[in-house]
Amino acid sequence: MTFKKVCEQLNIKAQCEKYGLSLWQCPQFLFVLMGIIVMIIIVVSFLIASRQIEDPRLVVLIVLSLSALLVIIDYIIIRSFEKLAEVARIKMEFVSVITHQLRSPITNIKYALETLISGKLTEKDREEYFRILEENIERTEGLINNILTVSRISLGTFKLRKEEISMVDLIEETILEFKPLLRASDIALKFEKEKELPKILSDPSWLKEVFRNLLDNAIRYQKGKGTINLRLRKKGKNIYFQISDSGVGIPEEEQKFIFQKFFRARNALRYQTNGTGLGLYIVKEIIKRMKGKINFKSKENKGTTFWFTLPIK
């Protein structure tokens, strides 16, 4: 058991992935690498020194150049610690964002209720205030569901069912749900699908959550009018889904953080104050658990394309 734990601790790749860093930016990996290099340097210096003892200048030169290599690795390690600190900072910021996100709809409910209780309202106004209550209660509910999903994911209590489902039907149902928002935002939507796509074995409610999140993002971060393109086709033993928008895009330097929980890109914050930075994290975890792959391509101010593949059986 303890040995297993040590191995898990030493599973450097997984640890680096946890922080969203590549191996060459990950302190855990760089420390091990530096240790190995130090050992090699000692052995090499010994071997060379024992043979070239008559020329100390050569030995000093070799030791010097190897030390220079160590300095370079040190420098890279320090830089990667800065990156880790940056990730921690971003996470702190987004804890405060989520508190704010919960407070906003509750404040809306509070003030709307106060107005309703005061009683001096026309029938039409009263209806509008009830609509505000409904909308904001739904918003609170959605947010709490997201936080719950995230905690289920991290606790490992997240379960998927397996049912034979038609992706086309699921996508069309989701589009129908979003019709009012699409119309209100003046955004067109095109759905291209291959004929006679096979059904897949998956969990319909969680897959729908994936479509909802991706479509919601595409609409929210679209700049003004535009078209969102959806594509669905068979690709070998997988089903391939793609969604493209011509929206604000994700800045290049922030693309590596996009699937992390609580992360929201700088320009996204500027464009849309509502958002928790949980949607894409949930999407990625769901697809991962369905044994699929997800990725994206994005250019700031040009747009973003997300795609994922899921095994058919």
Added chain:
Amino acid sequence: MNESSSTNIFVSLVCISILVSRIMKKILFIEDESALQKTFGDILKSKGYGVLKALDGESGLRSAKGERPDLILLDLILPKMDGFEVLKELKENEETKNIPVIILTNLEETEDIQKALELGATTYLVKSSYTLEEVVNKIEKALGE
């Protein structure tokens, strides 16, 4: 006779318009939550104020410069330009620097409060700690009523 009566009408028209403009004080509400725009818009209108709405920082600033409201109610987390930037620009502009600004937000960190007050905000209100009635009272106080 005729001339003096038309002058009279003119003078009284001017008086009435001055009176109306005194009575109808304009409040600019910069807030991206449409629910709050509705709630505050309704109650302020029922108290006899003219209410101007802006759903983001940029249009709020434009409206402040163009319409010269008597008071600005400003949220801090806003799209396009946040409340701090709006406040800073308002206070740097000769034409808008004397308009009282009430911050109405859910941010309650001491740093944020201090920053807003240093930038020249008149009052700082945290949404979750005040009722609608209390916020309206603060607005009336800031307008000197």
